[in-house]
Amino acid sequence: MAMAKLDTLIASARYDVCGYTAGPARSPQRFIHRAALPAGGASPLFKVLLTNVCVSDCAYCVNQVGRDCPRYSFQPEELARLFMDLHQKRLVRGLFLSSGIGVDVSRTMQAMIDTVDILRHRYGFGGYVHLKVLPGAPFDCVAEACRLASRVSVNMEAPTPQHLAKLSARKDLAEDIVERMRWVKQLTDADPQLVPSGQTTQFVVGAAGETDHDILSTVQALYSQMQLRRVYFSGFRPVRDSRLECVRPAPPLREHRLYQADWLIRVYGFSPQEIELALGRNGNLRLDMDPKLSIARRQPWLFPVDINRASYEDLLRVPGIGPVSARRIVESRREHSISSLQQLQKMGVAARRAAPFVWFHGMGKAEKQASFLPQLGPACQRPPSLAGTLAESGIEEAGSR
Ligand code: SF4
Structure with missing residues (x-):
């Protein structure tokens, strides 16, 4: 041939x-x-x-x-x-x-x-x-x-x-x-x-x-x-x-943001109204911030969520928490309450991303602000990985958490 x-x-x-x-x-x-x-x-x-x-x-x-x-x-x-x-x-x-x-x-x-x-x-x-x-x-x-x-x-x-x-x-x-x-x-x-x-x-x-x-x-x-x-x-x-x-x-980043938004729709069950919050005035997703973080920032009244009481659906809306880690949180708090970011990290939570959006008994305001907030600007976001976004498995822990 x-x-x-x-x-x-x-x-x-x-x-x-x-x-x-x-x-x-x-x-x-x-x-x-x-x-x-x-x-x-x-x-x-x-x-x-x-x-x-x-x-x-x-x-x-x-x-x-x-x-x-x-x-x-x-x-x-x-x-x-x-x-x-x-x-x-x-x-x-x-x-x-x-x-x-x-x-x-x-x-x-x-x-x-x-x-x-x-x-x-x-x-x-x-x-x-x-x-x-x-x-x-x-x-x-x-x-x-x-x-x-x-x-x-x-x-x-x-x-x-x-x-x-x-x-x-x-x-x-x-x-x-x-x-x-x-x-x-x-x-x-x-x-x-x-x-x-x-x-x-x-x-x-x-x-x-x-x-x-x-x-x-x-x-x-x-x-x-x-x-x-x-x-x-x-x-x-x-x-x-x-x-x-x-x-x-x-721009390749536009394709990547669409995959992130698609993941929020398909896997996280975000509503059309929530997805709208990630769009700029030009009708496009922001390139400098992932859609889940954009949506969370547009709804400050929803946060911080109490990590020991929040529903699975509310946990899913926290940047840094995906379906796998949300399930682990719900399961583990049946046994004992969660009282540190290290515990969350061990459950697969991206603790730095999640910290400004969660609360648990013993979480000091000063600790939260001093340790994490300064690192939450667009510059500290992970470089996007198309391969990671496309992968069918584990994406919730690597992509748009
Ligand atoms: S191969 Fe498919 S995409 Fe390309 S011109 Fe033909 S119909 Fe269109």
């Missing part, structure tokens, strides 16, 4: 983020992505496009129609054999299969399904498969994808039809994308055995002039109405020879 084809279809797949991180670009491991597992650790995935031929015109994408670049396609047999070869050599344990639309969405989606069908039924592969549902794919293909895949995703790319119209003249958000998400939900509601790893989506951030408020409002609607398992954010990077070539790339 021509190496150029494999390299191109692997490299083009990197625009689907989905929380998988790749090996170094020039290394033999470049086709292996690490997918974080809920119980910790990571699983190696082969992430690839079936084809980079595409009739669509998404202005943020290297594969957009009319762009002068080499175009390649796999045949289902060929791709299934390649995957099994990598799997038998124990290089990969799962597949993430995406694609350009090709010249006809039904034929391309069917070829993706045929690839997975060969893996499942000819080679007996029972492992993880994340299958992209192409915008505009017919219902029968969506149903077949749900039958075969561990996870499916339909990329939103933009939060509203108006924003998507700035990126593509050929995609209709309601018809081509949201309708497919709804089909996945209907199919999985009818048969909960389908798609065990759930449905996800992705937004391109910063390409269409959308605000974080626009994105997070849609994210909240997707979680509540479509029961999505995850939402991913991919910061816009201008593509050469495209009409957005001169648009500035999105």
Whole structure:
């Protein structure tokens, strides 16, 4: 197989983020992505496009129609054999299969399904498969994808039809994308055995002039109405020879703040009204402060919370306390009361962040102010780590506590 084809279809797949991180670009491991597992650790995935031929015109994408670049396609047999070869050599344990639309969405989606069908039924592969549902794919293909895949995703790319119209003249958000998400939900509601790893989506951030408020409002609607398992954010990077070539790339920190806000919505159960408090006048999350700290500072009447009496939900709203440490606090105070920051630290609390927002009997005001408050300015926040934010396990202790 021509190496150029494999390299191109692997490299083009990197625009689907989905929380998988790749090996170094020039290394033999470049086709292996690490997918974080809920119980910790990571699983190696082969992430690839079936084809980079595409009739669509998404202005943020290297594969957009009319762009002068080499175009390649796999045949289902060929791709299934390649995957099994990598799997038998124990290089990969799962597949993430995406694609350009090709010249006809039904034929391309069917070829993706045929690839997975060969893996499942000819080679007996029972492992993880994340299958992209192409915008505009017919219902029968969506149903077949749900039958075969561990996870499916339909990329939103933009939060509203108006924003998507700035990126593509050929995609209709309601018809081509949201309708497919709804089909996945209907199919999985009818048969909960389908798609065990759930449905996800992705937004391109910063390409269409959308605000974080626009994105997070849609994210909240997707979680509540479509029961999505995850939402991913991919910061816009201008593509050469495209009409957005001169648009500035999105700052990586913006992507990171969106992941933090998403975590507050999805894991901490923050309400839309609380998330609003983290937004500045421009509708974006502050870059100089994590959203949980912003929200706490905008509600000073809620603090300090009594660490020995506060509910689990109130503890979760304290910067520096995540779900794991909140549970430990609730459990440990059944046995004895908490009377020092060291005790909190041992339970996984980021004590310096939490100190101005908590109170316990014996906590001296002077100690609290002298020891901790001066260090709470923006400059003392931890440098953000995208990898930490994306990791499925332990994130509450490393990310937006
Ligand atoms: S449909 Fe997908 S592959 Fe085609 S241009 Fe849009 S983002 Fe790129």
